[in-house]
Amino acid sequence: MTENRDVVCKAEYEPPADELEQQVADVMAEVLGVDLVGRRDSFYDFGGTSLAAIRICARIERRLGFKVDPAWLLEYDELADFTEQIRLGAE
Amino acid sequence: MTAETDVPVPDVPAAYVPPPRSVHAAVAAHADRAPGALALVQGEERIDYRTLASAARVLAGRLTDWGVRPGDIVPLLLPRGAQLIALQLGVLMSGAAYATLDPRWPASRLAAILAQLDDPVVVGRPGGEPLGVTRTLAPGPLAALAAGAATRPFTPVRTAPDDLATVFFTSGSTGVPKGVLIPHRAVTRMFGPGGLDGFGPGHTTAQVAPGAWDMYAFELWGQLTTGGTCVVVEENHLMPGRLRALVAEQGVDTLWLTTSLFNLVVDEDPDAFAGLGTLYVGGEKQSPRHVARFLERFPDLPLWNGFGPAENCMLTTVHRMRPADTTVPTGIPVGRPVPGTTVLLLREDGTPAPRGERGEIVALGPGVALGYLNNATLTRERFPTLEIDGQRRRALRTGDLGLLDEHGVLHYHGRRDRQVKLSGNRIELGDIEAAAGALPEIRTCAAVARTDAGGTVEHIALVYTLAEGAELTARDVRRKLTGTLPAYAVPGRFEQLDELPRRENGKVDLSALERRPR
Numbered sequence: 001m002t003e004n005r006d007v008v009c010k011a012e013y014e015p016p017a018d019e020l021e022q023q024v025a026d027v028m029a030e031v032l033g034v035d036l037v038g039r040r041d042s043f044y045d046f047g048g049t050s051l052a053a054i055r056i057c058a059r060i061e062r063r064l065g066f067k068v069d070p071a072w073l074l075e076y077d078e079l080a081d082f083t084e085q086i087r088l089g090a091e
Numbered sequence: 092m093t094a095e096t097d098v099p100v101p102d103v104p105a106a107y108v109p110p111p112r113s114v115h116a117a118v119a120a121h122a123d124r125a126p127g128a129l130a131l132v133q134g135e136e137r138i139d140y141r142t143l144a145s146a147a148r149v150l151a152g153r154l155t156d157w158g159v160r161p162g163d164i165v166p167l168l169l170p171r172g173a174q175l176i177a178l179q180l181g182v183l184m185s186g187a188a189y190a191t192l193d194p195r196w197p198a199s200r201l202a203a204i205l206a207q208l209d210d211p212v213v214v215g216r217p218g219g220e221p222l223g224v225t226r227t228l229a230p231g232p233l234a235a236l237a238a239g240a241a242t243r244p245f246t247p248v249r250t251a252p253d254d255l256a257t258v259f260f261t262s263g264s265t266g267v268p269k270g271v272l273i274p275h276r277a278v279t280r281m282f283g284p285g286g287l288d289g290f291g292p293g294h295t296t297a298q299v300a301p302g303a304w305d306m307y308a309f310e311l312w313g314q315l316t317t318g319g320t321c322v323v324v325e326e327n328h329l330m331p332g333r334l335r336a337l338v339a340e341q342g343v344d345t346l347w348l349t350t351s352l353f354n355l356v357v358d359e360d361p362d363a364f365a366g367l368g369t370l371y372v373g374g375e376k377q378s379p380r381h382v383a384r385f386l387e388r389f390p391d392l393p394l395w396n397g398f399g400p401a402e403n404c405m406l407t408t409v410h411r412m413r414p415a416d417t418t419v420p421t422g423i424p425v426g427r428p429v430p431g432t433t434v435l436l437l438r439e440d441g442t443p444a445p446r447g448e449r450g451e452i453v454a455l456g457p458g459v460a461l462g463y464l465n466n467a468t469l470t471r472e473r474f475p476t477l478e479i480d481g482q483r484r485r486a487l488r489t490g491d492l493g494l495l496d497e498h499g500v501l502h503y504h505g506r507r508d509r510q511v512k513l514s515g516n517r518i519e520l521g522d523i524e525a526a527a528g529a530l531p532e533i534r535t536c537a538a539v540a541r542t543d544a545g546g547t548v549e550h551i552a553l554v555y556t557l558a559e560g561a562e563l564t565a566r567d568v569r570r571k572l573t574g575t576l577p578a579y580a581v582p583g584r585f586e587q588l589d590e591l592p593r594r595e596n597g598k599v600d601l602s603a604l605e606r607r608p609r
Binding site for chain 2: 071
């Protein structure tokens with residue numbers, strides 16, 4: 001069941017700014033069961049749990065080839081910040 | 092059944108009773124027998140039994156110098172790892188018990204627990220948040236600590252198997268964490284000759300469970316009291332890719348996983364299990380679909396359902412899961428008692444339920460905890476003395492409902508109260524309501540667990556109304572609760588209503604809220 005983002009998030013949707021953000025947003029949306037995830041949307045807005053974080057990170061590792069620690073997502077819970085951590089981790 | 096009533100319970104089969112041992116005596120026996128055997132691995136650090144035992148003795152001496160005495164409970168606020176393990180062993184050698192607290196818990200929760208323990212020695216990391224820490228231990232390899240053993244000899248204190256070894260803190264229904272008092276015999280009872288599969292020389296487990304959990308003891312002392320090896324996984328979340336490497340590179344062959352993490356690996360990367368020798372899964376209801384999928388892929392890999400509350404330390408029953416179990420209408424059975432444990436079912440009037448009839452699951456034997464810390468009332472209620480075959484025995488009323496089938500296999504039928512399991516974490520919904528109700532902006536609230544079609548808890552929702560004039564977004568409520576609740580107990584959903592639905596008697600209609608669509 002996919003939920004409509006605007007039902008949960010009161011803030012205006014801000015689209016992902018680049019390809020990596022878009023790819024991460026797609027994985028988050030898929031795991032959290034929501035149609036869209038914006039740059040400034042929090043993982044917690046969509047009911048994110050540590051288990052959902054592990055699932056998201058496992059899929060990012062497998063599909064995009066980055067090493068990702070679920071702790072990053074739990075701490076940097078907004079899409080743009082989480083993606084930045086992934087980028088830093090890859091350097 | 093009232094707490095004071097002694098209930099005659101006939102026909103309880105005589106259970107295998109292993110020789111009672113203290114945890115540190117069992118570890119020391121292996122250090123004497125095979126000092127060079129590998130005990131612990133953490134990153135590049137490989138620690139044999141001799142080094143572990145020596146480091147623990149040095150730490151025991153230090154603890155004694157700090158004033159720790161037999162019978163004390165020493166709070167430990169250190170991250171998981173080889174050093175914490177040596178310190179825990181050191182505490183036991185000094186004759187005291189340890190309470191491992193998670194430095195990531197909210198400061199207010201830690202303060203409430205430290206106040207209950209009231210011990211002048213609280214060990215933590217130097218330079219960290221103070222959080223009540225009075226003594227510090229800097230990170231460092233165990234070999235360096237062990238080198239001091241010659242200059243400061245320490246003879247471990249002999250403790251009786253009934254003596255307190257550790258205290259686990261679990262969520263309490265009124266917002267105050269409950270400390271479960273675990274004796275040495277409860278930890279050692281299911282390991283060793285005649286014990287559970289997958290432990291002992293030649294076996295290796297991964298240590299992933301949080302230090303404050305009872306299954307931490309399972310992963311750790313299961314191997315160290317039998318001569319096996321434990322690999323510390325520093326990350327708090329086990330990723331499927333990491334699991335694969337643990338099996339391939341570190342030789343991990345025995346693993347405990349919470350049900351939801353097991354399900355996740357089955358979904359995302361089932362081949363990560365390849366090479367394991369024994370897999371224990373539990374902490375929540377099993378998902379027949381995931382178990383079936385696993386067994387199709389690994390028909391010969393022993394997959395065990397592990398069941399039981401912390402009050403009957405670690406596990407009460409285990410069940411080797413087979414494809415036929417995945418079609419049992421009431422769910423996958425939880426199985427037969429572990430070594431040293433007897434299970435019986437009591438009806439509401441306190442009389443024993445015959446096979447096939449539902450009752451409250453009651454555990455007996457050396458796994459039963461000594462009680463709750465500083466809570467004699469709750470201890471009397473949950474740990475009654477029953478008369479069994481003319482013998483008076485302490486029992487644990489688990490609060491779980493179930494039945495024994497005609498083969499003596501236990502089936503779980505849910506809780507009598509409002510305790511739920513989410514991702515393996517035990518959560519009292521009342522604890523969440525107490526934390527949310529303490530916020531001045533919240534007028535009324537209810538926490539409800541929403542389950543999927545298979546009965547597994549999917550998320551916890553906090554449904555609330557705001558006080559007049561209060562302005563608080565869902566994000567605000569969440570942020571405030573992270574200040575008082577451990578992360579795993581913070582609800583995943585926040586739903587503000589104008590009024591909570593009520594039943595005719597005025598009580599909040601919880602079942603209406605449980606059904607409420609997301």
